[in-house]
Amino acid sequence: MTGTFLGMPAFPQAAAAALRDGRLRANLRHATHTIRDKRARAVAELDDWAELRAAGKAIKDHTLRHLDRYLVQLEEAVAAAGGAVHWAADAEEANRIVADLVHATGETEVVKVKSMATQEIGLNEALAAEGITAYETDLAELIVQLGDDRPSHILVPAIHRNRAEIREIFAERMAAWGRPAPADLTDSPAELAEAARLHLREKFLRARVAVSGANFMVAETGTLVVVESEGNGRMCLTLPRTLISVVGIEKVVPTWRDLEVFLQLLPRSSTAERMNPYTSLWTGLGPSKGADGDGPSAFHLVLLDNGRTAALADQVGRQALRCIRCSACLNVCPVYERAGGHAYGSVYPGPIGAILTPQLRGITSPVDASLPYASSLCGACYEVCPVAIDIPEVLVHLRERVAEQGGHPLERAAIAAAGYLFDHPAALAAAERLAGRTRALHPRRLPGPGRAWTDTRDLPQVPAEPFRDWWRRNRS
Amino acid sequence: MRVALFATCVNDALFPATAVATVRLLERLGVDVDFPAGQTCCGQPQYNTGYRQACEPLVRRTARAFAGYEHVVTPSGSCVAMVRDNYPRIGARAAADGRGTELAEAADALAPRVHELTEFLTDVLGVEDVGAYFPHTVTYHPSCHGLRVLGLGERPLRLLRAVRGLELVELPGAEECCGFGGTFAVKNAAVSAAMAEDKLAHALGTGADVLCGADNSCLLHLGATLHRRGEALRPLHLAEILASTEQHPWRPS
Ligand code: SF4
Numbered sequence: 001m002t003g004t005f006l007g008m009p010a011f012p013q014a015a016a017a018a019l020r021d022g023r024l025r026a027n028l029r030h031a032t033h034t035i036r037d038k039r040a041r042a043v044a045e046l047d048d049w050a051e052l053r054a055a056g057k058a059i060k061d062h063t064l065r066h067l068d069r070y071l072v073q074l075e076e077a078v079a080a081a082g083g084a085v086h087w088a089a090d091a092e093e094a095n096r097i098v099a100d101l102v103h104a105t106g107e108t109e110v111v112k113v114k115s116m117a118t119q120e121i122g123l124n125e126a127l128a129a130e131g132i133t134a135y136e137t138d139l140a141e142l143i144v145q146l147g148d149d150r151p152s153h154i155l156v157p158a159i160h161r162n163r164a165e166i167r168e169i170f171a172e173r174m175a176a177w178g179r180p181a182p183a184d185l186t187d188s189p190a191e192l193a194e195a196a197r198l199h200l201r202e203k204f205l206r207a208r209v210a211v212s213g214a215n216f217m218v219a220e221t222g223t224l225v226v227v228e229s230e231g232n233g234r235m236c237l238t239l240p241r242t243l244i245s246v247v248g249i250e251k252v253v254p255t256w257r258d259l260e261v262f263l264q265l266l267p268r269s270s271t272a273e274r275m276n277p278y279t280s281l282w283t284g285l286g287p288s289k290g291a292d293g294d295g296p297s298a299f300h301l302v303l304l305d306n307g308r309t310a311a312l313a314d315q316v317g318r319q320a321l322r323c324i325r326c327s328a329c330l331n332v333c334p335v336y337e338r339a340g341g342h343a344y345g346s347v348y349p350g351p352i353g354a355i356l357t358p359q360l361r362g363i364t365s366p367v368d369a370s371l372p373y374a375s376s377l378c379g380a381c382y383e384v385c386p387v388a389i390d391i392p393e394v395l396v397h398l399r400e401r402v403a404e405q406g407g408h409p410l411e412r413a414a415i416a417a418a419g420y421l422f423d424h425p426a427a428l429a430a431a432e433r434l435a436g437r438t439r440a441l442h443p444r445r446l447p448g449p450g451r452a453w454t455d456t457r458d459l460p461q462v463p464a465e466p467f468r469d470w471w472r473r474n475r476s
Numbered sequence: 477m478r479v480a481l482f483a484t485c486v487n488d489a490l491f492p493a494t495a496v497a498t499v500r501l502l503e504r505l506g507v508d509v510d511f512p513a514g515q516t517c518c519g520q521p522q523y524n525t526g527y528r529q530a531c532e533p534l535v536r537r538t539a540r541a542f543a544g545y546e547h548v549v550t551p552s553g554s555c556v557a558m559v560r561d562n563y564p565r566i567g568a569r570a571a572a573d574g575r576g577t578e579l580a581e582a583a584d585a586l587a588p589r590v591h592e593l594t595e596f597l598t599d600v601l602g603v604e605d606v607g608a609y610f611p612h613t614v615t616y617h618p619s620c621h622g623l624r625v626l627g628l629g630e631r632p633l634r635l636l637r638a639v640r641g642l643e644l645v646e647l648p649g650a651e652e653c654c655g656f657g658g659t660f661a662v663k664n665a666a667v668s669a670a671m672a673e674d675k676l677a678h679a680l681g682t683g684a685d686v687l688c689g690a691d692n693s694c695l696l697h698l699g700a701t702l703h704r705r706g707e708a709l710r711p712l713h714l715a716e717i718l719a720s721t722e723q724h725p726w727r728p729s
Contacts, residue, residue, distance in 0.1 A: 016666035155724035334653045338670045374664060376657025376671070377524060378620040393565075399526030411659075415527045422485065422516040423533050432489050452665035456672070460490055463729070467483050467492035471511045475499070 008345035010370035017338035024340055032330070032337045038272035039328055039384070044446045046268070055261045057388040060322035063253055064312060070219040071303065077222025079359055081284020083299040087244075090306050095126035097302050098211065100394075102132050105242050105298075107209045111155065111232040113226060114138035115213025116154060116325055117246045117304055119347040120311045120360070123211065134211065135177070135203045137232040139196050146173040152341025152349060154327040155270050156164055161341055170195050178202055200232060208464040210296075214247045216262060221257045223283040224301070227266060227276045234280050243282075243296040248304050250312075250321040262324060265386035269326035278361040307360035316397040320355045323385040327352075329381035329391060335374055344371065351381035355394040363402055372398035410449060425468075432466035439464070478508040480545040482538075482590065484552045484692075485517035489582045491692045493729045497719035498551045498593060501608075504719075505601060514541035520558040525659045528566060532579060535563050539582035547600060548590045551715045553622030553691045556592040561625055563587055586606045592622065593715055594631040594690060609722045611641035615684040616714075617675065617698070617703075619691035620653050632690055632714055639717060643683045649674070656697035672701045678708055 008014065018024060019465040033354040043049050063070055075085045088094035102110060110127065112118065112134050124145075136145040143158040144151050147169040151157030158166070167187040174181040174195070179202050181195045212233065216225040224245055226233050237243060253259065267276040283296070290297040310320050328352030330336045341349035343366035346357040354371040363369045372395050403412075421428045435442075439462040445454040453459070479502065483495040489687060499509050518538055519531035537560070542548045550556050564587055567580030598605055622628040636644050655661065657672025662668075676698060679687045688703075689695045689707055699711035710728070720726035 012664050012666065015664060019670050041505065063712055163682075334655070334671050335664070335667050339669050351601050366540060372526075373660065376620070376653050376660045376664075376668070378653035378657070379624040380620075380651075380653070383624055394525040396524055396526065399524070400528050401526075403526035411525065412568055413507070415525070415530050418522065419530050419533065422519075423514060423537060428485075428516055434527065435489070449662070452662040453663060453700075455705060458703040460696055460700055462490065464490050467488040467495040468511075468513070469497075470492055470496055475509075475511065 001008065008365075008367040010341070010366040011343055011345070011374040012370060014345065014367070015374070016342035018340040018343050019338060020278065023162070025145065025338065027086045027160055027162050028337055028340055031156065032332075033214065035331045036108070036274060039269060039331065042268040042272040042274065043384075045274070046264070047146050052261055052265055053386055053388055056265050056324075056386055059253060059258050059261060060387055064250065064318060064321055067252070067312065070254055071249060073219040074217055074222055075303075077220065078284055078299075078301050079222075081222050081286070082289040083222065083284035083301055085462060086300060086302045086308070088302050088304050091121035094121050094246055094302055094304050094306070095123055098123060098246065099127055099130045101242070101300055102122065102209055103130070107242075108132050109203075109207055109243075110134050110209040110211050110453055111207040111236045112136050112141070113174055113210065113212035113236045114141050114157075114228065115211070115246065116347060117213045117248050119151065120193055120213060120248075121246070121304065121306060123246065130249055135200075135207070137200050137203065137236055138228075139193070139230055139232070140194055142200065146170065146177060148173075149308050150342055151347060152303055153330060154325050154348065154350070154352075156327075160342070163189065163192065163378075166192055174199050179318075185377040200235075204232075204239050207240050207300065209242045210240040211243065212237060212245045214245055215266065216259060217247055217252045218254075218256055219252050221283055223256070223281050225259065226280045227263070228269060228278045228280075229273075229276060231278050234278050237280050237282065238295050241296055242298040244300045244302055246302045248306070249308055250388065253433075266324050266326055269324075269328040269384065269386040277369075311356075311359040313360065315392055317355070317359050319389050320352065320394060321357060321466065322389055323352050324355065324387060326386055328384040328386065330383050331405075332380040333375075334378060334380070335376065339374070344374065346371075351391045351395075355389075355391055355398060358398050358401075363398070363405065369402050369405070372396075372402055392444070429466065429468050433469065436466065477506070477547070477604070478484045478510065478545070479547040479549050479596075480510050480542050482511055482515060482518075482542065482548050482550040482555065483511065483569040484550060484555045486696070487551060488694055490696065491713065494551050496612055497716040498549070500724075501606060501715060501719040502549065504721075505597075505603065505606060507601070510545070510583075512541040512545075518555045518558045520562075521658050523558065523562055523566070528569065531566055532570060535566055535579060535583055539563075539586040542586060542589070546589060546597065548586075548595045549593055550590060551593045551713060552688065552693070553592050553619055553626055554629065554693060556595075557621040557625040559590045561588050564618050592626055592628065592690070594622075594624070594628055594635055597629045597635060597718075600678060604634045605716050606635065606638070608639040608720055609641050610639050610717045610720045610726060612686050613643045613645060613684045614686045614688050614717065615645045615647040615679055615682040616650070616690045617647055617654060617679065617687060618650055619635055619689055619694045628658055628690070632688075635714070636688065642717070645684050647682060647705060648678045654694045655699055656694045658693070661697055668697070669701070672674065672698060676701060676705075676707070676709075680707065685710060686717070687711045688714050688717060704710060
């Protein structure tokens with residue numbers, strides 16, 4: 001994955017800092033609760049949601065099991081429809097391919113459709129290093145880009161910003177990137193949207209190269225699918241001459257029929273809509289192979305691995321590859337709601353980020369090793385996930401990997417001590433009795449690592465006798 | 477009917493009153509209760525922290541302690557979830573690692589016989605009115621494992637509604653996690669505390685005297701926060717409310 005987030009502090013420190021930001025907490029709380037409730041209503045409308053969810057899971061599992069076959073089928077279909085397919089093993093390779101493709105057009109600007117894969121590989125930064133400017137055209141991505149900020153949500157990258165902050169960013173920064181914001185811009189949503197529309201329109205009409213991702217790729221026909229709400233994506237997909245799509249290999253589905261399932265699961269889970277406003281589908285250059293001048297005349301598909309094959313090899317962890325990036329798990333997560341997206345140190349925040357990032361990047365950095373613990377295992381994410389990813393199960397599985405890597409020395413010692421006591425009931429009872437007899441001496445606050453508990457909580461009062469002793473006195 | 481009580485380590489060491497209440501309640505309903513002394517801890521904290529192999533002796537121990545009992549009753553949703561969901565996983569992994577099927581067999585044999593207290597009362601005994609009396613205003617926090625892993629649903633509320641003298645007030649945002657999460661409470665103390673703060677704001681807002689739950693580990697975390705803040709709201713396990721009667725009313729321990 002990209003180095004943009006390298007050097008991030010571990011999750012607990014970053015989260016603690018975010019918690020002190022009252023405005024951020026209020027923005028996040030409001031946004032997540034609103035979308036959470038809407039999603040629940042949109043999902044409740046369908047009697048067959050459980051069956052749809054099971055079907056989504058089954059289709060993805062089947063595809064992942066035969067990924068080699070479907071990817072080759074996809075490649076052949078895209079090529080037959082006039083597209084070129086490139087394979088990228090990692091971020092560096094993908095960025096190299098895209099930069100070379102843009103250089104070959106002689107252009108120095110590209111417009112972008114919102115895409116997680118290109119963020120994952122740090123494409124914008126890589127292109128900038130090659131003298132190519134990438135313009136984000138999704139409204140929220142635009143806010144993030146203008147604000148020199150990082151996305152904090154999969155679907156709503158600027159969820160951490162409120163209207164007043166967005167107005168400020170537009171007023172101060174738009175001019176440096178193109179058409180300035182109107183001088184009398186207020187923070188009314190309509191005015192903000194209009195300012196963005198005018199700013200972006202200029203880019204759409206000028207750009208000759210577009211870069212996108214895709215939500216799905218259909219193996220049987222070579223068709224790519226992008227779903228969105230604003231229509232800005234469709235502008236990028238249809239106006240420029242060259243279209244380059246960077247897509248993770250796990251986004252393939254076997255047939256068009258499979259889209260029936262996912263085009264129901266995705267909008268209801270992500271934006272709580274029955275159907276998303278724009279669904280763009282394209283198959284290579286179309287039947288005319290671009291000859292009639294309608295749409296791009298060159299199409300490149302960059303298939304990205306970047307750690308996915310390694311995740312696929314993990315029997316428990318591989319279910320994370322079913323993810324359709326709906327962000328429902330973020331919106332219900334009590335930890336995400338309070339820590340915010342940046343604390344996860346990755347373009348993938350929230351519960352899915354906590355299981356995906358360590359698998360894609362490994363668990364060597366402090367932030368990556370802390371991600372599997374960034375959850376109380378409350379299970380709200382699993383409950384809403386439209387492809388039934390058992391996120392708590394994967395979190396615990398990844399914790400095991402961190403522990404195997406050495407874990408924390410004190411923690412290991414505590415686990416070993418508990419292991420002994422719990423396997424020797426007599427010793428356990430003696431320890432309990434000792435605690436009961438000395439309870440008057442117990443402090444309510446602890447020094448050292450125990451402070452993490454007693455900073456906001458007292459230690460519980462130990463009872464005079466454990467239950468075992470009551471039982472022996474009264475029942476046996 | 478004879479059942480085995482799985483008290484759990486947290487109740488044994490820190491909340492004996494809950495285990496005592498469970499015994500008295502079950503006996504009042506005509507059930508004979510045993511407490512197999514070989515039981516200790518289900519291994520949940522170790523498992524959830526990433527020490528799966530450290531749990532294997534506890535899976536074996538727990539399965540042995542309760543062998544021969546048709547029903548094992550536990551006043552802790554998260555420990556039931558551990559046995560029901562994770563014991564079979566631990567067994568299957570041991571088998572997959574080539575260490576034989578003995579652990580998997582022990583886990584699979586135990587899992588279906590372990591009942592969370594409210595499941596046992598409503599599903600096995602078929603009672604909702606357990607003859608309890610508890611003249612207080614109560615709000616109920618359904619802990620995540622009970623709510624989402626076990627799917628306890630309305631069971632605890634149905635039991636509470638049948639208690640004489642008890643006024644049940646709804647807890648807003650009830651399905652939200654309290655922020656305990658075992659070692660999460662220490663590893664991510666700041667987020668954990670923020671979650672407790674919000675949960676308690678909701679609970680205090682109900683005006684209830686008692687914050688009831690069916691999992692003492694969550695109540696430990698919430699109670700410790702309430703104690704630090706000097707609040708009068710009293711955390712109390714459901715078993716202690718259901719054990720309370722006119723003749724033997726609940727008394728703070
Ligand atoms: S893990 Fe599930 S809920 Fe979360 S973004 Fe992916 S598909 Fe959506």
